[in-house]
Amino acid sequence: MNFSKRILNMNESPIRKLTPYAEAAKSQNKKVYHLNIGQPDIETPHLFMNKIKSLEDKIIKYTSSTGNDELIDNFIEFYKDYGLDYKRDEILITNGASEGLLFTLMALGDVGDEIIIPEPFYTNYKGICSSIGINVVPITTKIEDAFHLPSKEDFINKITDKTKAILLSNPSNPTGVVYTKEEIETIATIAKEHNLYVISDEVYRDFIYDDKEFNSFGEINPIADRVILIDSLSKRFSACGARIGSIVTKNKLLIKEILKLCQLRLCCPMLEQIGAAELLKTPKDYFISSLDTYKKRRDVLYNELKKIPNITITKPEGAFYIVIKLPVKDAEDFCIWLLRDFSFNNETVMLSPAKNFYCSDLGHNEVRIAYVIDENELIKASQILKIGLEKYTLEKGC
Numbered sequence: 001m002n003f004s005k006r007i008l009n010m011n012e013s014p015i016r017k018l019t020p021y022a023e024a025a026k027s028q029n030k031k032v033y034h035l036n037i038g039q040p041d042i043e044t045p046h047l048f049m050n051k052i053k054s055l056e057d058k059i060i061k062y063t064s065s066t067g068n069d070e071l072i073d074n075f076i077e078f079y080k081d082y083g084l085d086y087k088r089d090e091i092l093i094t095n096g097a098s099e100g101l102l103f104t105l106m107a108l109g110d111v112g113d114e115i116i117i118p119e120p121f122y123t124n125y126k127g128i129c130s131s132i133g134i135n136v137v138p139i140t141t142k143i144e145d146a147f148h149l150p151s152k153e154d155f156i157n158k159i160t161d162k163t164k165a166i167l168l169s170n171p172s173n174p175t176g177v178v179y180t181k182e183e184i185e186t187i188a189t190i191a192k193e194h195n196l197y198v199i200s201d202e203v204y205r206d207f208i209y210d211d212k213e214f215n216s217f218g219e220i221n222p223i224a225d226r227v228i229l230i231d232s233l234s235k236r237f238s239a240c241g242a243r244i245g246s247i248v249t250k251n252k253l254l255i256k257e258i259l260k261l262c263q264l265r266l267c268c269p270m271l272e273q274i275g276a277a278e279l280l281k282t283p284k285d286y287f288i289s290s291l292d293t294y295k296k297r298r299d300v301l302y303n304e305l306k307k308i309p310n311i312t313i314t315k316p317e318g319a320f321y322i323v324i325k326l327p328v329k330d331a332e333d334f335c336i337w338l339l340r341d342f343s344f345n346n347e348t349v350m351l352s353p354a355k356n357f358y359c360s361d362l363g364h365n366e367v368r369i370a371y372v373i374d375e376n377e378l379i380k381a382s383q384i385l386k387i388g389l390e391k392y393t394l395e396k397g398c
Contacts, residue, residue: 067093120357176316304382
């Protein structure tokens, strides 16, 4: 039997493809430190579950395709705290940020059109684009430059008559870079001069360290009708399984077109939307505490990783990920080896190979690490990684 070229051209998730090796390691009673996936361990605010438990509805009904009114209204109030002013008809609720991005790209691009994305990027960007026939045009950022953006000219050189938008996450998954005001303004200028949209994934906006300034594309009024913000409650409220996200834009015509796709999938889950509406009322001390926790974890991990010889590392400015360059030829082989062939005191670590965070033939010796476990475990995991890397490089002659 034959399958579509669309599905055959898609890659497995590099974040999840090594799961069978991890499960096999666990079956051998090895402890696996999961540094491969951005699943926060901080407790979800009780508001979510308490609201759902208190419901007296007798029927789980369809909701509006645009989203629950209370949820949208609470999003509006939430954005006001960031100085962003949106109306009801400028927000659509989606099944997570991934659906929001999928629907946005489906509305903006045809088969063969192009999206410029700074690499390394969240690997699902490539999967989503591939699934609908849109081509990713990568523009490379480098660890030596702390993954900040290249020049305006470098972006312009990537633009063709097929280019529809520039897509980026800020702060970045996987690198943790926070783009400067100058970088944001440069992208805005390019979008205006070349008639492009800017799709800004701002899921990690609340995770900014060292008093870095966060600048949202939603603040740049001259290109308001070209900006689409993609957002999610997953990381902010440690509610990944709720799958509640949003598309936010001043372009009401675009909202109207994307609504067709929202209607096609009918609606987002009723219960999750009701719980999510309550989540948006979470007191600010929750975020202050979460930010403090992740900053401490970042500092612990960064300091431990610096003790490992011959790696290249830059300190993340936001989110809860770091990309490091290893003294190996094939980081994926190393990641598999850690799970299949290695343990220290019957413990090992699981990392994400970074090559699939690129479209160019790069990243073969890089990994992404998510610092979503506690500080003591991060210290142990880093020590295990150091020992494993020493043994691997000796065995492989790296």
